Amino acid sequence: INAEYMGIEGLEQLTQLTDITLYSNQISVLEGMHTLSNLNCFSIGKNNLQDLDIVAKYLRKFKKLRMLTLAGNPLCKHPNYESKMLAHIKSLKYLDYRLVDKAKVEKAVQDQREQLMEIEAEESKEEEEELERQQKAEIEANLAKANLAGINDLFDDMMREDGEAKNIQAFMEIEPPLRDAVEKYRTRFTEVAEEFKSKMLEHKQRKDAEINEYTFVLEKSKSDADAKCKKTLSMFEKKKKRITAMANNKNSDESRLEMEWNELRNDLEKVQEVLLELETDQVEAYEDVIKTFEQIYAEITEQTTETIVQYFTKMREEEKTYFDEIFQIFIGLVESRHSEQAAAGEGAFMDESSKQVLTILDNKEDVMKMINESHEAHEQRMYAKEEQLISNEKKMQEQINQKNLADEHARNRNRVCEINMYVNLVTQEINTYLDQEEYSTSYS
Numbered sequence: 107i108n109a110e111y112m113g114i115e116g117l118e119q120l121t122q123l124t125d126i127t128l129y130s131n132q133i134s135v136l137e138g139m140h141t142l143s144n145l146n147c148f149s150i151g152k153n154n155l156q157d158l159d160i161v162a163k164y165l166r167k168f169k170k171l172r173m174l175t176l177a178g179n180p181l182c183k184h185p186n187y188e189s190k191m192l193a194h195i196k197s198l199k200y201l202d203y204r205l206v207d208k209a210k211v212e213k214a215v216q217d218q219r220e221q222l223m224e225i226e227a228e229e230s231k232e233e234e235e236e237l238e239r240q241q242k243a244e245i246e247a248n249l250a251k252a253n254l255a256g257i258n259d260l261f262d263d264m265m266r267e268d269g270e271a272k273n274i275q276a277f278m279e280i281e282p283p284l285r286d287a288v289e290k291y292r293t294r295f296t297e298v299a300e301e302f303k304s305k306m307l308e309h310k311q312r313k314d315a316e317i318n319e320y321t322f323v324l325e326k327s328k329s330d331a332d333a334k335c336k337k338t339l340s341m342f343e344k345k346k347k348r349i350t351a352m353a354n355n356k357n358s359d360e361s362r363l364e365m366e367w368n369e370l371r372n373d374l375e376k377v378q379e380v381l382l383e384l385e386t387d388q389v390e391a392y393e394d395v396i397k398t399f400e401q402i403y404a405e406i407t408e409q410t411t412e413t414i415v416q417y418f419t420k421m422r423e424e425e426k427t428y429f430d431e432i433f434q435i436f437i438g439l440v441e442s443r444h445s446e447q448a449a450a451g452e453g454a455f456m457d458e459s460s461k462q463v464l465t466i467l468d469n470k471e472d473v474m475k476m477i478n479e480s481h482e483a484h485e486q487r488m489y490a491k492e493e494q495l496i497s498n499e500k501k502m503q504e505q506i507n508q509k510n511l512a513d514e515h516a517r518n519r520n521r522v523c524e525i526n527m528y529v530n531l532v533t534q535e536i537n538t539y540l541d542q543e544e545y546s547t548s549y550s
Contacts, residue, residue: 114138128153129175136164146170151202152178158187162194163225169197177202193218194225252310253410253498254303256491261295264487270480273466274432277439284435291428298424302417309410316406317506320399324392328517331388335381339528342377346370346532353539364540371536374529381525385518392514400507407503411496418492422485429481436473443467 114133117123118141125147126139133153139145145168155161158181165171174195176182182202184190191201193214198206215222249255256263268274278285349366352358467473 117142124170126150130178136161140167142168144170147173149173149175150179151175155179155181157181158184158190162190165191166194166196166225168195171195171197173200174198175202189214189217193222249303252303252306253495253502254306257299257303260299260487260491261292264484267487268480268483270476270483273476274480277436277466281435281439284432287428287431287435291424291431294424294427295421298417298420302413302420305413305417306410309406309413312406313403316399316402320395320510323395327388327391327395331384331391334384338377338380338384342373345373350539353542367536367540371533374532374536378525378529382522385521385525388521389514389518392517396510396514399510403503403506407499411499414492414495414499418488421488425481425484425488429477433477436467436477440467440470440473 114128114136115138117126117138121141122144123142124144126142126145127149129149130152133150134155136150136155148165148168148171155176156179161176161181165174174191176187176191181187188201188210192198192206192211200206246255246258249257274284274288278288349363349370352363352366466476
């Protein structure tokens with residue numbers, strides 16, 4: 107509870123929370139609960155909630171809410187309190203400790219139908235917008251995995267970050283040819299961007315396929331090595347089991363048993379040697395697989411980088427085409443402006459805002475500066491994005507190579523530890539039996 111304004115805080119992370127009791131806390135605002143989709147029982151009686159419409163609208167989002175206690179809040183004095191709650195919260199079974207009457211619910215819904223229709227329409231719109239946001243976020247996440255983050259918004263970002271965009275936009279309002287030039291540029295740029303995305307997604311598929319193949323080969327190699335290890339251990343464990351059975355038999359020959367234990371100790375040393383040799387072979391095999399993967403992945407990364415350069419070059423070519431086109435348009439506007447100034451009645455049918463825009467054309471150098479700065483800003487934005495994507499490719503390559511090596515080092519370290527731990531445990535077991543036999547012989 108936030109005492110400063112008597113609101114609710116700190117519940118956002120408790121997404122699995124089903125029951126909440128906030129009785130008698132002077133709470134005046136319901137908020138900070140939007141993530142509690144599993145809320146089933148909510149007790150917030152004897153607080154300071156006053157606005158019935160706001161509270162009812164807020165609580166209707168909890169689709170699993172069955173028990174609600176609001177008794178003791180100022181809003182409960184409203185004549186439509188019960189009707190409002192029953193109509194808005196369809197899942198409600200208990201309100202202020204009383205079982206909800208179905209007949210009252212039906213009447214409440216009927217009485218509040220007009221308002222409910224408005225709210226439901228608003229909620230439907232919000233749901234559509236939220237779904238659209240989620241879909242866009244999912245698309246952006248998938249594009250980011252293919253190193254395409256920000257590509258969908260590159261054109262708009264480029265135009266928005268252009269310091270001269272406002273001036274050019276003003277001319278677009280009164281000069282259709284300029285507006286057409288911008289729209290044609292957007293269309294051509296989008297076509298290049300879509301083709302670029304398609305190529306990059308193809309590279310992503312190749313990367314994924316190579317990663318899957320690499321994983322499969324490693325798992326197959328590991329499985330084969332494990333089978334060899336199990337075979338070696340199985341033969342040893344059978345012998346150890348037989349000797350252990352002899353040791354547990356009181357009628358066994360002690361000298362024979364001692365010989366068997368010592369022989370098993372020698373076998374254990376050979377097992378350790380075999381297992382470590384198998385692991386050495388495994389390390390060498392893994393190194394070859396990792397090296398092959400690095401070479402193939404590097405080739406795909408190089409091809410991906412070439413694709414980035416190729417398509418950003420095309421984007422800049424489209425920018426140059428656009429620049430040349432609007433350059434000619436503005437040259438024509440400057441010349442027309444000078445011709446009009448020489449004629450009487452110039453701008454007679456123009457509004458003041460249009461006249462103000464056209465004053466930019468009075469100085470040809472200022473016009474050229476505006477166009478050139480806009481062009482340079484666009485190119486700088488594209489170069490920056492190109493460098494970012496190329497850098498991302500290198501980082502992704504480094505990260506996956508580092509992960510593969512780290513995983514292999516961890517696997518090797520764990521396997522060696524497993525072998526040594528097994529050998530130590532069996533050695534302790536052998537020593538325990540030998541010590542017992544030695545004690546038994548001495549005692550006898």
